[in-house]
Amino acid sequence: MQTFLIVVGIILLIAILMYNNLIAKKNQVNNIFASLDAMLKKRYDLLPNLVASVQEYTSHEKTTLEQITALRAQASNTTQNTHETISLDADFSKLLGTLMLSVENYPELKANENFSHLQHTLNELEEQISAARRAYNQSVTDFNNALEMFPTNMMARFMRLEHKALFEIPKSERNTVDVKKLFKH
C-alpha cells in the first residue's frame, strides 16, 4: 500500500511539473508575441507619415503606396490572430523593401530631412522587429518541441495544446548584402 502511494505521488508530481512547464512555455510564446505585436503596431503607426512624404516627391510609386495603405487599414481594423499577424508582417516587409529600393531613384526625397529621419526610425524599428521575430521563433520552437517530445507530448495532448506557427525570416535578413561589394564592379 505504502509503495503504491509513493508511486502515485511521484507520478502526480511529474505530471504537475510537466503541466507547469508547458504552461510556462506557452506563456513565454504569448509574452514575446505581445512585444513583437507592439513593435509591429509602432511600425504601422509610422506609415501615414511615410506615405505622405513619399507621395509628395514621387509619381510612379502609386501602386506600392496604395498597397501599403490598404494593408495598414487591414492591420488596424481587424483584430487578428497570430497567423494573420504573421502573414501581414511578411507582406508588409516585402512591400517596404521594394519601396525603400525605389526611393533611391528620387534624390530630392532622400535629401528631405523629414523623410530621412523617418527612414532611420523605420530602419531601427526593423532591427528590433527582426530581433523579436528571432526571439519568437525560438520560444515557438521550444514550445513545439515540448509538444512532440516524450513524455510532455502526452500531457500536451491531454491539455489540447496546438502547434504554433513560426515567423518566416525575410530572405534579405538571412544574408546581408554587402553594399560596398556591389559598387566595386
Add this chain to the structure above:
Amino acid sequence: MMKTNVASLMDYFYEQMYGDLKILEKDRLVIVSKLQKTALILIILSLITLIFLTSRLLFPFLHALVLVSTFSFLVYLFIYRHQSAGYRLLFKEEVIAKIVQFIDPSLQYQSENHISENEYAMSELFLDDFDRFSGNDLVQGTINGVALKFSDLNVEKKIEDRERKEHWVSIFQGLFFVADFNKKISHKTFVLPDTAGNTLGVLGEWMQGLDKRWGEFVRLDNTTFERYFVVYGDQIESRYILSSSLMERIIAFKEKTGKSLYISFVNSKMYLCVDYKKDLFEPILTQSLLDFAPIKDYFQLLSHVLGIVEAFKLDEKIWSKR
C-alpha cells in the same frame, strides 16, 4: 585613423625608437650581468653555508638544503625586483607608449594606471566579492569616433581553507576593455563562456536555465556561438544586440584570441574581458630590445585589442544614437 601596418611599424622602429632603445639596451645588459653575478655569488655562498651546516651536523642534509635554497632564492628575488623595477618603467615609456603613439597619436597611455573598481563593478561580469584589485597599462581615447578604454587587471579574493590558512584566488586576470556601444539599450545582456553546456551537455544547459544571477537564459540561433557562449538577458533585446553579424564577429574574435571571453552590454557600454591569466605588456629581461620580433608581438597584441572597434563594427552608428 588607426595604423596597423607592420611594414610601417618597422620604419618607425628604426627611425623613431632605435636611438633611445640603444641606450636602454645598455641598461638592460648591465642589469642582466649584475643579476648573473648575484646568482653566482649566491650559489657559492649557499654552497659554503650548506657545507658548514652539514659538517657541523647542525641540520640533516635535506633540511639544510631546503633552508639554504629557499633563503637564497628569496634574496635573489628581492634583488631581481629591485634591479628590474626601474627598467620596467623605462621600457614602458620607450616601447609600449611609443607603439601606442604609433598606432594612433590621439590615444593616451598611462603605465601605472588601470580601469577603476567602479568600471569593473559596472560590467557586472564577475559577481564574486574581491579583496585585492590591481592593474596597469591603461590606454584610453577614441578610435573612429568610439570612446574606449582598456587595461590589464588582476582581481583576487582571499579564501581560508580548513586549516584557516589564507589563499589568494584569482577572479579575473587579463585584459579589461570598455567601449561605447552603438545601439541604445535598456536591459542588461551577458555573454559568458559556456562551461556547463560543454562539459555536461543537456544537463548543463538545464542548469544554465536555472541560473538567474545574470537574468533570463537566452538560447540563440547560431550553433557555433551557442557552443562557445551562454547568454543571459532580455529575450528580445539580447537578440537585438547580438545580431547574426555581431555573433559571427564575436566568434571570429574568440577563435583568433583562443582565450575565454566575458562580454556584457550594460548602460549603452560594451565590456569585454579576455582571460589571458597573465600580466600583459611586460618586459622580458633576457630579450634584446634591438630585435624587431618582440616589438612586433607587442604591436600586434595592441592592434588586436584596439581593432575590437572595427572588428565588432562599434563605429557603425545606428540611427537611434545619432
